[in-house]
Amino acid sequence: MIRNNDTISPYQLAIIIIMTVISIEVFSLAAEAADNLGADGWLTIVVLGIIDIFSVLIIVRLNSIFPGKTIAEYSQIIIGTIPGKILTSFFAVYLIIVIAYVTRVFTEVIKMFLLFRTPTEVIMLSLILVCTYIVRGGIECVARINELLFPMLFIPFLIIILFGFPIMDFSNLRPVLQTPAGKVLTSIPGMIYSFGGIELALYYIGFMKEPKRAYKPLILSVLFLIFFFTMIIVFCIAAFGAKTITKIIWPLVAYIRLISLPGVFLERLDGVILSLWVLTVFTTIVSMLFIASYSISKVAGTNEHKQFVLPLVIIIYYLALQPVSIAELYEWGSIIFPYAVAAFIYAVPVVLLLIAKLRKLGVKQNESN
Amino acid sequence: MKAINCLRAVAAMLCVMLLAGCWDKIEIEDRLFVLSIGIDGAEEAEHQISEDKYTLSFVSPVVDQIKEGPGPAFRTYKTVNRSVIMSLSQLLERFSKKQFFGHTRNIFFGEDIMKDEKLLKEILDGISRYHEFHNSMYAYIVPGRAEEVFKVKPMYDKLLAPYIAGIIENSDYTSKVIKLTLSDMIIMLENQKGGLVIPKLVPEKEEVKINGAGVLKDYKLIGYLDDQEAAVYNWLTNKAKGGTIEVVYNDISTVFRHYTFNRKIEMPKMEGGKIYLNYNIEAEGSIEEYMMGKEILDNVLLNKISREVEKKIEDESEELIKKFRQEFKVDLIGAKDYLSKYQPKLYKTIENDYEKFFTDNIVIKVTAKVNIRRVGLIK
Numbered sequence: 191m192i193r194n195n196d197t198i199s200p201y202q203l204a205i206i207i208i209m210t211v212i213s214i215e216v217f218s219l220a221a222e223a224a225d226n227l228g229a230d231g232w233l234t235i236v237v238l239g240i241i242d243i244f245s246v247l248i249i250v251r252l253n254s255i256f257p258g259k260t261i262a263e264y265s266q267i268i269i270g271t272i273p274g275k276i277l278t279s280f281f282a283v284y285l286i287i288v289i290a291y292v293t294r295v296f297t298e299v300i301k302m303f304l305l306f307r308t309p310t311e312v313i314m315l316s317l318i319l320v321c322t323y324i325v326r327g328g329i330e331c332v333a334r335i336n337e338l339l340f341p342m343l344f345i346p347f348l349i350i351i352l353f354g355f356p357i358m359d360f361s362n363l364r365p366v367l368q369t370p371a372g373k374v375l376t377s378i379p380g381m382i383y384s385f386g387g388i389e390l391a392l393y394y395i396g397f398m399k400e401p402k403r404a405y406k407p408l409i410l411s412v413l414f415l416i417f418f419f420t421m422i423i424v425f426c427i428a429a430f431g432a433k434t435i436t437k438i439i440w441p442l443v444a445y446i447r448l449i450s451l452p453g454v455f456l457e458r459l460d461g462v463i464l465s466l467w468v469l470t471v472f473t474t475i476v477s478m479l480f481i482a483s484y485s486i487s488k489v490a491g492t493n494e495h496k497q498f499v500l501p502l503v504i505i506i507y508y509l510a511l512q513p514v515s516i517a518e519l520y521e522w523g524s525i526i527f528p529y530a531v532a533a534f535i536y537a538v539p540v541v542l543l544l545i546a547k548l549r550k551l552g553v554k555q556n557e558s559n
Numbered sequence: 560m561k562a563i564n565c566l567r568a569v570a571a572m573l574c575v576m577l578l579a580g581c582w583d584k585i586e587i588e589d590r591l592f593v594l595s596i597g598i599d600g601a602e603e604a605e606h607q608i609s610e611d612k613y614t615l616s617f618v619s620p621v622v623d624q625i626k627e628g629p630g631p632a633f634r635t636y637k638t639v640n641r642s643v644i645m646s647l648s649q650l651l652e653r654f655s656k657k658q659f660f661g662h663t664r665n666i667f668f669g670e671d672i673m674k675d676e677k678l679l680k681e682i683l684d685g686i687s688r689y690h691e692f693h694n695s696m697y698a699y700i701v702p703g704r705a706e707e708v709f710k711v712k713p714m715y716d717k718l719l720a721p722y723i724a725g726i727i728e729n730s731d732y733t734s735k736v737i738k739l740t741l742s743d744m745i746i747m748l749e750n751q752k753g754g755l756v757i758p759k760l761v762p763e764k765e766e767v768k769i770n771g772a773g774v775l776k777d778y779k780l781i782g783y784l785d786d787q788e789a790a791v792y793n794w795l796t797n798k799a800k801g802g803t804i805e806v807v808y809n810d811i812s813t814v815f816r817h818y819t820f821n822r823k824i825e826m827p828k829m830e831g832g833k834i835y836l837n838y839n840i841e842a843e844g845s846i847e848e849y850m851m852g853k854e855i856l857d858n859v860l861l862n863k864i865s866r867e868v869e870k871k872i873e874d875e876s877e878e879l880i881k882k883f884r885q886e887f888k889v890d891l892i893g894a895k896d897y898l899s900k901y902q903p904k905l906y907k908t909i910e911n912d913y914e915k916f917f918t919d920n921i922v923i924k925v926t927a928k929v930n931i932r933r934v935g936l937i938k
Contacts (some may be wrong), residue, residue, distance in 0.1 A: 302690055308582040357742075361896075365903035430742075434749045448695055448742055458661060458693060 198397045202333040204407035204414075206394055206477055209336045209343075211387035211415055213474035214295040217440040219384055219419060220426035226377035229362065229432040230369045232423040234377045235384065239416035242385050245535050246408045249388075252543045253395040253404065255551065260396030261542075262488035268546050275489045277538070282485040284530050285478045286502060288386065290509035291523055292478075293317060296471045298516050303443060304464055314510055315503075318479075321472060322499045325480045329397050332480045339469045346466060350459055351425065354449045358428035382535070383527035384419060387474065388412070389534040393481050439516075479506075591656035593619045594633070594720030597705030598682055599669035601639050611639045612678060614669075615646040616706040617658070620718055632717035635709040643685035660691040664724040666698050666741060667705035667760065676753075676778040687745055694742035697727045699760040700773040700780070708762045723760070726769050734790040734802030734820065736769050750896075753778040754889050756792055776889040784879075791879040794840060794872065795892045797822040803847070806867045811853070815868045815931065817844035824897040829905070834916075836894055838925045840872055845933035856938040861931045869927040876925040890917045 198206070223231030256264035261281070266274030297313045305313060324331050395404045426441040429448065435441050447460045480495070483502055487495040513519035597616040618635045636653070640646040650658050666686070672678050686692050701708055709719065716722035730738040737758040739747075747755050755775040761768045772784045772792065784792060793799040799820040806813050823839045846864065849855045855864075883892055895913060898906040909916045 305583045306690075312582075361900055364900035368903045431746055431750055434746045437749065444694070447693055450695060 196329050196397060197399050198329060198333040198394065200398065200403045200407040202337055203391070203394055203398060203404055204411040205336045205340045206333060207388060207391055207408060207411045208414055209340060209470060209473040210390055210477040211385055211411075211474075212418065212470050213292050213387070214299070214471060215384050215386075216419070216422055217295075217299060217442050220423045220441040221435055221438055222381065223423045224427055224432045225436045226380060227369050227374065229364060229427060230367060230374075231427060231432065232420045233367070233369065233374055234381045235419045235423060236416060237374060238378050238381055238385060239412055239419075241378075242388055242535065243409055243412050245539065246388060246391065246412055247405070248539045248543055249391050250395060250401065250404045250408060252539050252546065253392065254401040255543075255546055256396075257401050258396065258399075260394075260484070260488075261392040261538075262485050263396070264546075265542060268542050268549070268551060278485045279489050281534065282482045282489070284534065285482040285485070286506055287509065287526060287530075289318075289475050289478050289482070290506045290512075291519070291527075292471060292474055293506065294510040294513060294519055295523075296468075297510070298519070299440060299443065300464065300468075302440075303460055311507075311511070314507060317468075317472065318475065318503050318506055321475045321479055322503055324476045325483060325499050326496045328495075329480065332476055335476060336473050339473055343466055343469050347463065350446070350449065350463060351421075353451055354425060354429060354445060357445075357448050358425060359431075360428050362428050362431045363424065379528050379532070380524075383523070383531050385412075385415065385535070386527060386531040387478075389531070389538070390477060390481055392534075392539065393484065394477075585657055589656050590659040591619050591654060592662050593617045593658050593660050594663060594718070595665040595667065595709070595723070596660075596663060597667040597669070597701070597708055598643070598672055599704045599706055600671035600675065600678060607639060612641055613643065613646065613672075613682070614639050614704075614706060615643065616709050617650065618709050618719055619658075620720075631712070633719055635706075637706060643682055644689060647689075660689070661693060663692060663696050664720045666696055667701050667708050668698065668757070669705040670700065670702050670773075670780065671704075673700055673757075673773060673775060673780040679778050683745060683748070686741065692741075694740060694745065696741050697724055698739050698741050698744045698757055699723075699769075700757045701760050701762065702773075702783070708760065708767060711762045711767055712765055713767075714765045723767055726767070727758070730793075730798075730800070732801040734793045734799040734817075735786050737772050737789050737793060738798070748775075748778070751889075751891060754891050756784070756891050758789070759783060774887055774889070774891065776887060781887055781889075787875065788879055788882070791875045792892070794820060794822060795838065795876055795879065797893070804868055804871060806864070806871050808864050808867050811850045812848070813846060813864055813867075814848040815844055815864070815929070816847045817842040817929075819843045822893075824893065824901075826897075826902060833920045833922055834898070834905070836897070836921060836923045838876065838923060840876070840925060840927040841930075842868075842872070842927070843930045843932060845935060846931055847935060849934075854938045855934050861934070865929040865931050868929045868931075872927040872929070873925045876927075877923075880923050880925070884918050884921075888914060888918050890914070892923075894921055894923065 219235075220231065223234055225231075227233055253261075256267070262274075262278045265277050268274070269277070293314050296317070297310050300313055301308070301310060324335050391404070391408055395401050398404055422442055426435055426445050429445050430438070430441065438444050443460055443464070446463045447458070449459050451459070479499065479502065483495040483498040486498045486502075487493070490498075513522055595618045597618075599614040599616075601611045601614045614637060616635055616637045618633050620633050621630070636650065638646045638649045638653075640649055647658065647660075668679070668682075672682065687694065708723075711719060713719055713722045727736060727738050730736040737756065739757055744755060744757065753776060756772045757775065758769055759771045759773050761770045771786050772789045773780055774782050774784060790799070790802060793802075799817075802817055802820065804815045804817065806815065819842065821841045823841075825837050825839065826834065827837055828835050846855055846861070855861065880892060883889065890913070894917065898909075
């Protein structure tokens with residue numbers, strides 16, 4: 191059951207999706223894009239983003255059949271109680287793995303650039319424990335923290351990133367559009383994870399009063415993501431060239447390290463940006479952890495999700511410490527995420543929508559009002 | 560209830576004590592800011608063990624001497640070791656303070672490093688992997704040994720590193736100084752498969768001179784450009800901004816100062832397996848010096864002088880292009896860059912054998928266009 195004050199506005203939905211999708215992948219995004227397509231690397235993101243707009247349309251369509259219900263609830267109606275619960279638990283497991291992965295990658299970045307001697311465990315635990323505090327507050331807290339942090343993060347970030355213009359050489363983006371279409375398409379599976387997080391809309395739309403009003407904010411947020419990712423890829427490629435960038439693990443951090451603001455007193459901005467970046471990772475973990483605990487509460491059939499949050503921390507912490515090295519970590523990521531993200535963004539909504547249509551399920555729109 | 564409150568207080572205290580620790584705190588007094596690093600191949604006599612490959616010299620300021628002190632404002636320290644990072648950690652064994660490389664401004668490579676592909680690659684990897692180094696520091700080649708630079712006692716500056724970095728930053732006003740950051744250097748080596756033009760720094764007793772440039776091919780030093788050639792290199796690669804060009808007109812030496820200097824490449828045609836490239840150079844500026852008693856404020860005269868400047872630019876550019884094609888046999892003057900970016904289809908066909916193609920089949924013509932806008936204060 192969703193209580194009365196547990197609703198989110200369309201604007202909050204857009205912010206949640208944006209802040210969930212943007213997390214650690216922006217650090218390495220440009221390197222992978224350039225690795226796939228060279229100077230045309232941004233093309234993958236644009237094509238993938240357009241595909242994701244369609245999948246978002248499907249997600250909203252599916253949700254508007256069951257207003258006021260999240261996928262954890264209506265999947266039990268569509269495919270039956272047990273299969274629905276299995277699907278929901280898959281979702282929860284997937285989210286827990288993502289959180290663990292994000293936590294670990296972020297810890298590695300922080301350890302590399304900011305806190306060299308702070309133990310990994312402390313960085314991780316302090317990050318996840320703060321998240322649990324928000325998550326226990328429920329959907330409204332999650333929505334508000336996202337709303338609050340969005341301008342705090344993006345305004346300084348966009349200002350700082352623009353100071354990189356002196357080190358950019360936009361001719362590095364040439365030759366433009368020389369990649370054959372086939373190659374663009376084959377590069378897409380490897381990049382699908384970069385939009386991972388959109389699938390949370392399957393849940394969050396359920397917390398809206400009118401699911402139909404989710405079309406506009408979701409499309410806008412996907413457009414914002416396309417713009418943001420493309421900008422980062424373009425800037426990084428312009429600054430380093432497509433060849434060098436593939437050799438750097440985190441091109442965005444390297445790019446920010448090269449920026450020096452006019453006047454000597456503000457050089458070395460990587461510390462500033464990385465401490466801002468704690469916030470996006472924080473919001474990603476918050477929105478995912480909330481959905482993970484919410485899913486578990488639906489599978490277990492309880493009304494509240496609070497009691498599941500702290501036990502999840504132990505699991506996440508344990509999983510995050512599993513990869514031995516950063517190489518193993520990225521290997522794990524490249525094995526798990528392309529399939530998992532593709533399944534949850536594309537396959538699950540389409541299949542559920544088809545079955546719901548075939549079974550003629552759902553509430554008619556005028557009845558629900 | 561009281562017990563619960565008590566527990567809460569204890570938990571809060573524990574949180575404060577256990578979580579708020581700062582593992583990475585280093586007081587600024589405990590930091591030793593290393594401002595420049597010089598890297599040489601180790602000499603036989605310096606070897607402590609036979610594996611030693613590098614001599615690294617570090618220079619850092621002596622804070623209390625910078626303003627008023629009578630002593631030298633910086634001190635240098637030298638280590639001999641097997642690798643860059645080993646040397647850095649060796650410093651920790653010798654100093655009470657902790658070295659900090661986040662503000663390092665210059666890195667000097669000795670000639671012997673630049674002549675040895677393996678040594679250079681190892682060094683560059685070590686430097687680009689280490690998180691404390693910022694790649695915005697400037698890179699130089701020093702003919703002879705890099706440690707010589709640190710024996711210089713600058714005439715007008717207390718500190719050596721900002722002095723040298725300051726000269727490089729003058730490249731906005733003089734085209735004879737090539738500006739190369741470590742990041743540019745790594746990018747160029749990557750893009751040109753080991754080709755590089757790196758500013759040459761000559762240490763003297765009381766000053767240093769940025770004088771020409773070293774040319775690398777396949778990670779090996781193959782020659783030097785002189786002062787004027789360095790300027791021409793800046794012209795051809797579109798890196799020049801301000802600068803002066805001197806021409807002799809009617810036996811009077813005339814100085815042209817350019818404020819903007821643009822180079823554009825175009826490919827007019829491809830004939831008989833040869834690629835014709837046009838380097839269009841456009842400069843804008845003023846006449847700074849002519850001769851007392853002779854008026855220069857005359858359109859016809861100015862046109863003639865600008866023809867003269869154009870001719871000089873064209874001749875010197877073609878001279879340097881010839882040098883790159885015939886002597887160095889490596890394309891560091893932007894032709895490859897242009898072809899790969901603007902003629903990708905054509906470039907794909909010649910990519911594998913590009914070096915030979917460059918020396919034999921690329922014809923480069925330089926066309927200069929000089930606009931003299933001003934003549935200074937007197938007629």
